[in-house]
Amino acid sequence: MFSQNNIVAILIVGIYLTLASCLLVLMLSRVLKEKYEKEKYMCTSNTEWAYISLDLNDLKQTNDLLGPSARDELICAASNCMKFAFASYGKIYRIGGDEFVVWIQNSVSNLDSILQEFDATVHDWHGKHLNSISVSYGVVKSSEKSFDSVQEISKFADERMYQNKKDYYTTSCNDRRR
Structure with a gap:
């Protein structure tokens, strides 16, 4: 036994x-x-590309004041705005709660107009819980320099995105720590 x-x-x-x-x-x-x-x-060194690091603004404040439904609405709205503006040009990845990356290998020469379309889509968005959304982003292009790794590209894009985010909070007079 x-x-x-x-x-x-x-x-x-x-x-x-x-x-x-x-x-x-x-x-x-x-x-x-x-x-x-x-x-x-x-x-693919002979291919032009652009890497865009994106992050939602005011997500914590929205969650704290209006709850998870409003937070989820913002995340879905940001994702939909990205799909509308970027999907036909490249790949969109959600890499964190409200952090996204777009990798564009086509139409990099049209990047400014693609970003303007994204900005307009974000600007025109209105939801059930909120009337607006704000997304900070940083862009890196292959033509800037020779990069050694994806991590280096990501770091450059993140630095630019965080500067954009800092500018947003300074301009909007929102304190991120509240």
Whole structure:
């Protein structure tokens, strides 16, 4: 009886370890695939591209004052505005709660008009809980310099986005810490 219990316990542990190992391999393969796809874009040196880092403004304040429904409305609205303006030119990724990245490989020469279309779409948006939305963004183009990695591009775009965000809060007289 005692050895049968040991065998059952060993089988259960073995099955658990096998499943855990499979899940780890699956997660690792997804991370490596995503890294490979990002690095693949970097290898296309003869292709023009633009990387845009985007972040919603006033999301915490909206959540604190109006609740999660209003917060979710802003995130969905921002996503829809991005799809409308950028989807036919590149890929849109949500990388955090209210943080997005757009990778454009087509029509980089039209980037200014694409960004104007995005700004107009954001400006014209009106929702159920809120009447406006604000999105800060930073843009990096391949023509600026030779970049060593996606991380370097992301860092440049983030720095520009955070400067844009700082300018927004300074201009709108909103204190982000409230």
